[in-house]
Amino acid sequence: MTYQMRKSEVKLGGSYAVTVYHIFQDQFTLEEYLGIDPSSYRKRLLEFLEKEIPQLSSQFRTLISSEPLLSPRIKYREVPYKSALPARIFDDLLVCKQRAYFSLSKAKAIFDLRMEFEKKQDIQLESKQMEVFFKVGNYWYKIVGVPDYVYENLVVELTITRGLIRHLLGRAVIYAYMCMRYGEPCGTLIVPTTIPGTEEGAIAHLVLPNSRALDYLAEELEKVIEGKFEAKRNNFCSSCLYKRQCQYSL
Numbered sequence: 562m563t564y565q566m567r568k569s570e571v572k573l574g575g576s577y578a579v580t581v582y583h584i585f586q587d588q589f590t591l592e593e594y595l596g597i598d599p600s601s602y603r604k605r606l607l608e609f610l611e612k613e614i615p616q617l618s619s620q621f622r623t624l625i626s627s628e629p630l631l632s633p634r635i636k637y638r639e640v641p642y643k644s645a646l647p648a649r650i651f652d653d654l655l656v657c658k659q660r661a662y663f664s665l666s667k668a669k670a671i672f673d674l675r676m677e678f679e680k681k682q683d684i685q686l687e688s689k690q691m692e693v694f695f696k697v698g699n700y701w702y703k704i705v706g707v708p709d710y711v712y713e714n715l716v717v718e719l720t721i722t723r724g725l726i727r728h729l730l731g732r733a734v735i736y737a738y739m740c741m742r743y744g745e746p747c748g749t750l751i752v753p754t755t756i757p758g759t760e761e762g763a764i765a766h767l768v769l770p771n772s773r774a775l776d777y778l779a780e781e782l783e784k785v786i787e788g789k790f791e792a793k794r795n796n797f798c799s800s801c802l803y804k805r806q807c808q809y810s811l
C-alpha cells in the first residue's frame with residue numbers, strides 16, 4: 562500500500578491550533594476497500610502499520626522537529642503534584658467542560674464504555690503505560706495514559722472514531738509529550754479502525770504537538786478545576802457517558 566498526505570491546521574480555540582497530516586490510501590487500495598468487511602479491513606490496517614511504521618517514523622521526524630516543542634508546562638522528573646489524572650480527560654475537555662468536570666469528580670464510579678469497546682478490537686498491539694507532569698495554574702498534575710503502541714518517535718492510538726477527530730487532539734498532544742521523555746521529538750498517529758468512506762476517508766492522522774497547544778489545554782483544564790465555565794447542549798450529548806445526570810443533555 563502506498564499513501565498520500567494532506568496537511569491541515571485544526572483550531573483548538575482562539576489562536577491555538579495543531580498541525581495534522583491526514584494520510585490517505587492510494588487509488589488502487591481505495592478500490593480494494595469497496596465491499597470489504599470490517600474484520601478484513603482491520604487485518605489490512607495492522608499489516609499496513611507493521612510494514613509502514615518505520616518509514617512513517619523516519620519521514621515524520623523532520624516535520625515534528627519543526628514545531629515549537631519546548632514548554633515550561635512539562636516535566637518528566639517527579640515533582641510534588643496535586644493529583645493524578647487520566648490522559649482521557651483531554652478528550653472530555655475538548656468535547657465539553659461539563660463532561661471534563663464530571664470526569665474529574667466522578668470518573669472512578671463510571672464504567673467507560675469507550676475504552677472497553679476499543680479494547681475488544683481484533684488489532685493487538687503492545688501497549689505500555691506512560692506519564693508526564695503537567696502544570697495547570699500553580700499546580701502540577703501527573704497525567705497517566707496507555708497509548709496503544711509506541712514506535713520510536715511515533716505514538717499510535719487506535720480509535721473507533723472516524724471523521725471529526727478534534728476531540729482526540731488534546732490527548733494526542735499529551736501522548737506525544739509523554740513519548741518525548743525518551744529523547745526525541747514525537748508525534749501521535751491517530752488510526753481509525755472503521756472502514757474509510759469511498760473518497761475522503763483518511764486511514765490515519767499524524768498529530769504534531771506544540772507548546773501552545775499545551776497552554777490551551779492547561780488554561781481550559783484550569784477553568785474546569787476551578788468550576789469557572791458555562792456549559793450547553795452540544796453534538797456529543799446523545800452519546801455522552803453523563804447524559805443521565807447532566808442538566809444540559811435534554
Ligand code: SF4
Pocket residue numbers: 656657658659660661663792793794795797798799801802803804807808809810
Ligand atoms: S450531556 Fe452534553 S453537556 Fe452534558 S456533559 Fe455530556 S456532552 Fe457535556
